[in-house]
Amino acid sequence: MPTLYHSPNSRSTSILLLIEEMGVSDRIDVIDVSIARQDGSGGPDADNPHPEKKVPFLTDGDDHVRERGAIIAYLTDMFPDAGLGRPVGHPQRGKFLSWLFYYQGVMEPVLVLDWAGIEHPALQATFRDRNALVARLAEALKDQPYLLGQEYSAVDLLLSSPFQWLPDAAPEQPSIQAWIKRCTARPAFAAAMARENAAAPA
The missing domain is CATH 3.40.30.10 (Glutaredoxin)
Incomplete structure (x- = not known):
């Protein structure tokens, strides 16, 4: 197992x-x-x-x-x-993997650097900046509720996760705000949070 x-x-x-x-x-x-x-x-x-x-x-x-x-x-x-x-052979397999790697290779570094107040042209050239990150998410969510289209997927789960922990850091764009709310309104989210709260030390 x-x-x-x-x-x-x-x-x-x-x-x-x-x-x-x-x-x-x-x-x-x-x-x-x-x-x-x-x-x-x-x-x-x-x-x-x-x-x-x-x-x-x-x-x-x-x-x-x-x-x-x-x-x-x-x-x-x-x-x-x-x-x-999106399994091998699925028409969205590439998009699925791209968003997963985007999170690990771009989104999380950009958010951590922004939170730490660290700026340098080399960092922005490599990872982009927060404005570019927000624009990328807003463009993807402009005409659809989730990053891959009409259905929630694991990329929504991963890419919305930092804004669930730090809601004050969430972009103000309405499409992104609505997406975050859709991701946190799912029954599995409530079940997972209940387990976390029960397991956390007092």
């Missing part, structure tokens, strides 16, 4: 949400581990097999997967009937 190493209210929460959305919580073991937090709490957990003691980390027999985009691609390929991925 695949095993997800997870820490409540962290980046791995999006993978927990994916498991809820796919309806496969009985087919994936979830093990909570501690991690070092930005506020100085927590710390490395000896039970976490991630080489850097981070989360999420997925093991599947002798294989393993790290980084959220890779884990999402792996799990949606493993459970194609859930409909949240």
Whole structure:
């Protein structure tokens, strides 16, 4: 059985949400581990097999997967009937993978740099900036409710995730705001948050 190493209210929460959305919580073991937090709490957990003691980390027999985009691609390929991925041969396979890699390679770095107040022409030339990121999302959502069209997918789950944690950082464009609300209004989101709140230390 695949095993997800997870820490409540962290980046791995999006993978927990994916498991809820796919309806496969009985087919994936979830093990909570501690991690070092930005506020100085927590710390490395000896039970976490991630080489850097981070989360999420997925093991599947002798294989393993790290980084959220890779884990999402792996799990949606493993459970194609859930409909949240785009399997090999699907006409949107390329778009699906492109958004996953865009998040990991562009969106998260841009948001972290913006939050930290770090600017440099080399960074903007490599990753673009927040304005370019917002324009990219707004263009994709201009005439459709979700990034791949009319149906919610795992790319919506991943790319909306930072704005669920930091709503004040969400772009003010109406199309993006409406998209975030659609993503957080799903029953699986409420179920995943209930699990996180129950597991979080008092």
